[in-house]
Amino acid sequence: MExxxxxxxxxxxxxxxxxxxxxxxxxxxxxxxxxxxxxxxxGHAGFMSIGAYTAALLSLHLETPFIINVLMGGLAxxxxxxxxxxxxxxLTGDYLGITTLGFAEIVRIVFINLDITGGARxxxxxxxxxxxxxxxxxxVLSIICMYRIHDSRFGRALTAIREDELAAEAMxxxxxxxxxxxxxxxxxxxxVGGGLYAHLIQYLNPADxxxxxxxxxxxxVVLGGLGSVPGTILGTTVLTLAPxxxxxxxxxxxxxxxxxxxxxxxFRPHGLLGGVNFRKLYLDLVHRRLAQLAKTKDVGGKQQ
Amino acid sequence: xxxxxxxxNITIQFGGLMAVDHVSLKVEKGWISALIGPNGAGKSTIxxxxxxxxxxxxxxxxxNGRDITGYKAYKITSLGIARxxxxxxxxxxxxxxxxxxxxxxxxxxxxxxxxxxxxxxxxAEEKEIEEKAHEALRVVNLLDKKxxxxxxxxxxxxxxxxxxxxLAADPVLLLLDEPAAGMNLQEKxxxxxxxxxxxEMGITIMLVxxxxxxxxxxxxxxxxxxxxxxxxxxxxSEVQHNPDVIEAYLGKEIE
Numbered sequence: 102m103e104x105x106x107x108x109x110x111x112x113x114x115x116x117x118x119x120x121x122x123x124x125x126x127x128x129x130x131x132x133x134x135x136x137x138x139x140x141x142x143x144g145h146a147g148f149m150s151i152g153a154y155t156a157a158l159l160s161l162h163l164e165t166p167f168i169i170n171v172l173m174g175g176l177a178x179x180x181x182x183x184x185x186x187x188x189x190x191x192l193t194g195d196y197l198g199i200t201t202l203g204f205a206e207i208v209r210i211v212f213i214n215l216d217i218t219g220g221a222r223x224x225x226x227x228x229x230x231x232x233x234x235x236x237x238x239x240x241v242l243s244i245i246c247m248y249r250i251h252d253s254r255f256g257r258a259l260t261a262i263r264e265d266e267l268a269a270e271a272m273x274x275x276x277x278x279x280x281x282x283x284x285x286x287x288x289x290x291x292x293v294g295g296g297l298y299a300h301l302i303q304y305l306n307p308a309d310x311x312x313x314x315x316x317x318x319x320x321x322v323v324l325g326g327l328g329s330v331p332g333t334i335l336g337t338t339v340l341t342l343a344p345x346x347x348x349x350x351x352x353x354x355x356x357x358x359x360x361x362x363x364x365x366x367x368f369r370p371h372g373l374l375g376g377v378n379f380r381k382l383y384l385d386l387v388h389r390r391l392a393q394l395a396k397t398k399d400v401g402g403k404q405q
Numbered sequence: 406x407x408x409x410x411x412x413x414n415i416t417i418q419f420g421g422l423m424a425v426d427h428v429s430l431k432v433e434k435g436w437i438s439a440l441i442g443p444n445g446a447g448k449s450t451i452x453x454x455x456x457x458x459x460x461x462x463x464x465x466x467x468x469n470g471r472d473i474t475g476y477k478a479y480k481i482t483s484l485g486i487a488r489x490x491x492x493x494x495x496x497x498x499x500x501x502x503x504x505x506x507x508x509x510x511x512x513x514x515x516x517x518x519x520x521x522x523x524x525x526x527x528x529a530e531e532k533e534i535e536e537k538a539h540e541a542l543r544v545v546n547l548l549d550k551k552x553x554x555x556x557x558x559x560x561x562x563x564x565x566x567x568x569x570x571x572l573a574a575d576p577v578l579l580l581l582d583e584p585a586a587g588m589n590l591q592e593k594x595x596x597x598x599x600x601x602x603x604x605e606m607g608i609t610i611m612l613v614x615x616x617x618x619x620x621x622x623x624x625x626x627x628x629x630x631x632x633x634x635x636x637x638x639x640x641x642s643e644v645q646h647n648p649d650v651i652e653a654y655l656g657k658e659i660e
Contacts, residue, residue: 149450246521253504253514253520253527254534261507264496271456271490273482273511273574 115233116301121341122236128321128337129243129330130290135319136328137251138283139263140190140378141198141403145291145318147205150310152178152292153299157227160300178292179285181208186284190277193266196220205315212307232303239297243290247330250286258376259283263328324365326372333336336372407470409434410486410578415454415464424450426633427464429595430579432626437600437610439620439643442630443653448613449491452580452628455611457468457481457487459637468578481512485577489567490585491613497556501547503565505538506553508573512537520615541572545607561592565599572603580602582613621645629653 108114131145152174159170189200212218218226250256258279261269270276298303317340325336343361347354365373410432417425425447440448451501452490453459455466457478459617464473472479513534519527542548545565550558555566571579571623584600585593593616600623606609615621620627621641629637629644631653639645644650 107532249523250517250520253509253518253630254515255520257503257507258510260499261496264498266495267458268490268494268496269507270478271458271482271488271494272508272570273479274507275477286517327415374593 109233114196117345119231119233119236120298121338122233123301124233124318125240125334125337126236126243126297126319127291127294128318129247129292130287131318131322132247132257132287132328132333133250133290134287136333137256137263138259138280138323140193140284141281142201142287143198143312143315143319144201144203144205145209145288146310146312146314146395147201147208148178148210148288148291148317149295149298149314150212150305151181152308153305153310154212154295155292156296157224157299157305158217160228160230160245161224161226162295167228167300171185171293171300174296175293177282177287178295179289180293180396182288183281183285184356186281187277190280194236199396202312202315205312210312212310216306218305223304223308225304227299227303227305229300229303231297233374236297236301236384241304241327244330244334249331250254255279257284258304287304320362322364322381329374331373332372332374339373340373344377377387407431407467408617409436409469410453410455410611411467412601413465413467415451415461415466417454418448418462418553420497420566424630425461425630428633428635429464429521431608432490432611432636434609435607436625437604437612437623438626438628439641440611440613440618440628440630441617446630447633449582452488452582452613456482456580468513479511482574482576485575486580487571487572487576487578488572488580489564489582491586493560493567494571497554497562499555501542501553501555501558502535502538502551502553503570504566505541505573506534508570509534509537510600511574512590517622526608537575538569538573544572544602545569554637558573561588564588566598568599569604572608574651576640578611580608581610581614583585583613583615585614585616591652593619597609611659 110117127145127149131142134140134142155177156170156174159165159173160167185201185204189197192200213221245399258269258274260274262276262279263273265274269401288322288358321337321340324340325332344358347357350357409429412430413584414427415425416423416427428451432448440451442448448461454461455459457476457480460475465472467473468486469482473484496507513530514525515530539548544550545568547562547565550562555563558566561604568581568584581600581633585596588596597619600610624641627639627644628635629650636649636653
């Protein structure tokens with residue numbers, strides 16, 4: 102027990118795990134946009150940065166409570182997502198991807214040129230308010246949200262859009278509205294992730310939210326299995342921890358990381374957990390447990 | 406009395422091609438009405454205009470006396486017109502039940518907040534959606550396959566699932582786009598019985614079909630199209646003996 106507490110108290114371990122949680126919250130937003138609704142976003146880091154800067158600036162200048170700042174970061178990103186969504190979600194596939202990519206670049210360049218964000222020097226001195234407990238709590242909350250969304254009228258409409266947009270429209274789903282909603286919720290999660298990131302790293306630089314970060318987030322969602330929450334959790338964990346475990350190979354680190362990605366895509370093109378139905382596995386387990394429970398209860402009843 | 410569905414001189418042009426040229430027709434409540442014609446006559450295009458996927462270049466569509474020309478497809482579905490597709494468009498990677506539940510979408514109202522908060526009324530609505538979906542699946546005899554993935558169903562059952570999905574929307578008018586396409590004789594017989602059962606539920610049916618014996622056996626009224634123009638209308642036997650129709654299908658005798 103002592104050793105477990107000691108393990109989590111180790112500053113390095115603690116930092117890595119907290120960062121994984123932050124990325125997970127962000128990635129879950131992208132999971133909703135890309136995995137569930139089937140809309141490709143290549144600019145998720147842009148929305149993360151909007152949340153990060155909003156939360157950080159509120160902390161530095163207005164000194165409002167940390168949780169409020171993070172929430173405001175999420176709302177700012179969600180609003181940006183909604184505003185971008187209305188015109189651009191009329192596009193599909195590659196075109197939507199290019200638009201989101203462009204948007205993230207615009208955001209990055211705006212932050213480089215604004216005075217209030219510290220420009221290219223970055224924004225320093227953000228208080229370190231994010232800790233492992235809060236991040237874990239929010240991550241679990243996000244996961245529950247995703248499951249509940251998935252299993253609802255709202256979520257089914259989103260899945261229908263992913264499967265066949267025209268048929269979805271003919272089934273009475275206002276596809277544009279639903280896509281915008283999914284985009285707004287997904288970018289809200291990115292903003293919350295960004296706010297947490299800012300208060301963890303304590304320093305923001307627009308360069309941290311470039312194209313490569315956007316693709317990294319997309320990798321998190323795709324590697325584990327597109328459209329699967331356990332897949333997103335696995336993908337995020339593996340890809341955040343892999344570079345840490347690969348530190349011993351020093352300069353070959355990113356090389357091996359990339360090789361792993363390529364191998365992965367060859368052998369499991371649908372993601373590590375692609376095609377695994379966790380719901381069914383879980384239900385089977387529950388049924389077995391219930392049967393077992395009923396049996397023991399029967400025995401117990403007889404004993405009384 | 407107004408007809409359930411009335412098309413007034415609808416025309417649609419794709420570039421230089423006049424796909425549908427000033428077609429007027431009526432569907433009365435309680436009918437099984439068929440739209441027939443050779444390939445490329447514009448039958449599916451008319452369906453797409455009624456269901457709002459295409460916007461007519463000119464002309465009007467009235468549903469229950471209401472002008473619905475140019476309405477968005479999702480709006481038209483919620484008004485009570487549901488449809489199936491000629492080239493099956495199921496949500497392939499979802500279960501049979503989920504496909505039908507999605508068909509029920511336009512009759513529900515819970516959104517994101519309800520999904521996350523699980524309000525009592527959200528749960529009640531979910532239950533209602535599930536019951537209605539079961540009912541629709543029972544009509545097409547697919548209830549025992551509800552947990553299968555749509556893509557794993559055999560072809561004939563996929564066609565029936567499309568009908569169940571449309572029925573879940575509680576339509577007043579059901580548009581069936583070639584429901585019997587690719588079915589064998591026995592499957593066609595079953596389908597014919599199903600279509601009649603659906604009519605007895607009080608749903609008016611309009612169908613596009615190539616299979617003449619199917620159309621002639623089941624319809625109360627037939628409209629015939631050729632090259633985007635309406636060439637005949639009437640009861641099946643009237644249409645069968647119409648010289649213009651015979652010419653469109655078999656060609657003209659050389660004198």
